[in-house]
Amino acid sequence: MDYSQSAMAKLYHVPLSPFCRKVRLVLAEKKIEVELVEEKYWEESPDFLRRNPAAKVPILKFDGKTMAESTPICEYIEEKHPEPALLPRSxxxxxxxxxxxxxxxxxxxxxxxxxxxxxxxxxxxxxxxxxxxxxxxxxxxxxxxxxxxxxxxxxxxxxxxxxxxxxxxxxxxxxxxxxxxxxxxxxxxxxxxxxxxxxxxxxPAFRSILADQVPGFPPPAHYADLDF
Missing domain, CATH: 1.20.1050.10 (Glutathione S-transferase Yfyf (Class Pi); Chain A, domain 2)
Structure with a gap:
């Protein structure tokens, strides 16, 4: 698929969720541009529950599909965009x-x-x-x-x-x-x-994660320091 000719991916996420971060890292490593939409999943809005009745993030809109569960999402991306590879061949x-x-x-x-x-x-x-x-x-x-x-x-x-x-x-x-x-x-x-x-x-895939800011919780000085 020529991604440049398709709609931009959209990820409903929470900045500090490790499951969302895993998907973000895979998308970034594959150089797939994504729009990040912060989702207060605990509020369980009707729109959110329609996207995922399990009321969990991440949710990825990609390739015309709405997908939930971080590992199946990552493996789907891997299969559709196998380079650079994140799963071995054997x-x-x-x-x-x-x-x-x-x-x-x-x-x-x-x-x-x-x-x-x-x-x-x-x-x-x-x-x-x-x-x-x-x-x-x-x-x-x-x-x-x-x-x-x-x-x-x-x-x-x-x-x-x-x-x-x-x-x-x-x-x-x-x-x-x-x-x-x-x-x-x-x-x-x-x-x-x-x-x-x-x-x-x-x-480079880590850049957006190191730029995250959560109101009321400033990160430590070393967080975004590549040399600690």
């Missing part, structure tokens, strides 16, 4: 990428992102009260385990899933960048992980 390689995408979007999300980002930011934005300190403490403990696992992977590979950057790296970076916005990542825990993140956030 079945083994694709399995490992998908395993790690699921690791971050399921295990990391439930143990870390939902305990830190959602408690510190989402509750305030949605006017749902104050952070639960038990959850915050649990998230702060769990993120150490996940950083150590990433360090182990990166000690054996150039990138998380192998020798080339893949969707697994974008899934991980989407979660970590959201947490980094609120200073919840101890980058001194592993030089290996810090170097990996510096590499990935230096990519």
């Amino acid at each position: 079945a083994e390689g694709r399995y490992e990428v998908r395993r790690l995408v699921n690791w971050f979007d399921d295990k990391f999300h439930n143990e870390v992102t939902s305990k830190l980002l959602y408690e510190r930011v989402n509750k305030k934005v949605m006017k749902k009260g104050f952070p639960d300190s038990t959850n915050v403490k649990a998230g702060a403990r769990a993120v150490k385990y996940h950083l150590d696992y990433m360090a182990w992977l990166l000690d054996h590979r150039r990138w998380l899933a192998g020798d080339v950057m893949t969707l697994a790296d974008f899934a991980a970076a989407a979660h970590l960048s959201s947490l980094d916005y609120i200073s919840d990542v101890d980058w001194n825990r592993s030089d290996t992980v810090k170097d990996w993140y510096a590499k990935i956030k230096s990519r």
